[in-house]
Amino acid sequence: xxxxxxxxxxxxxxxxxxxxxxxxxxxxxxxxxxxxxxxxxxxxxxxxxxxxxxxxxxxxxxxxxxxxxxxxxxxxxxxxxxxxxxxxxxxxxxxxxxxxxxxxxxxxxxxxxxxxxxxxxxxxxxxxxxxxxxxxxxxxxxxxxxxxxxxxxxxxxxxxxxxxxxxxx
Numbered sequence: 001x002x003x004x005x006x007x008x009x010x011x012x013x014x015x016x017x018x019x020x021x022x023x024x025x026x027x028x029x030x031x032x033x034x035x036x037x038x039x040x041x042x043x044x045x046x047x048x049x050x051x052x053x054x055x056x057x058x059x060x061x062x063x064x065x066x067x068x069x070x071x072x073x074x075x076x077x078x079x080x081x082x083x084x085x086x087x088x089x090x091x092x093x094x095x096x097x098x099x100x101x102x103x104x105x106x107x108x109x110x111x112x113x114x115x116x117x118x119x120x121x122x123x124x125x126x127x128x129x130x131x132x133x134x135x136x137x138x139x140x141x142x143x144x145x146x147x148x149x150x151x152x153x154x155x156x157x158x159x160x161x162x163x164x165x166x167x168x169x
Contacts, residue, residue: 001052003091005098008047008060013037015057016049023081032079032169033062041065041163046075046102050082050095058083059091061099063111068133069158074110074146075103076162096123100147109152112160117142132157 008016013034020030036042041064050059059082063075077099082091100123103111112128113120114137125145128135131152135144136159 001054003050003052003058003086003089003094005048005050005059005095007045007102008049008057012049012057016047016060019057019060019083020079020081022083023087024079028169029079029081032165033060035165035168036062036064036163039064039163039165041076041165043075043106045106046099048095048099048102050086050091050098052086058086059095061092061095063099063103063108064163066112066163067161068110068156072156072158074112074133074156074160075108076160076166077111077113078115078166093122100149104149104151107151108149110149110156111147113145113147114139114143115145117145120145123147128160134159136160136162 017030046063048061049057052058061080066076068074125147127141128144128146129141131146133146
């Protein structure tokens with residue numbers, strides 16, 4: 001079967017929730033996506049899904065707005081989910097690349113992610129400290145990462161402030 005990516009449509013929400021519920025051991029990520037949809041941080045054109053050739057949503061990657069330093073803005077990549085039967089087949093990489101491409105097309109400057117450097121390094125993410133960006137998490141530096149998009153001009157810099165739904169998770 002072939003998998004393609006596209007922007008998530010509003011009526012995809014139940015299928016996207018199903019993917020998150022299947023991919024993770026509990027409802028936290030699915031609840032986070034639902035809460036972000038109701039938050040000002042939501043950017044509809046930056047919620048991407050992977051669909052099989054029958055139109056079934058099998059993966060999801062979400063970019064939402066976050067604040068950096070004194071009024072700067074960037075994007076948070078989270079969460080990313082792939083239905084278990086589609087994992088380890090490149091679907092996650094496909095949907096993340098689609099989300100990053102959409103962010104680049106929108107003229108965004110910087111994307112941050114908290115995750116495995118071995119996985120996210122393939123997209124160009126590196127420790128966020130290299131861009132003078134810090135996260136609110138107590139994790140090894142290698143796990144809080146940033147990706148400078150072509151429009152990046154050295155700003156924003158500073159501490160990332162995630163939208164409220166992230167704090168509640």
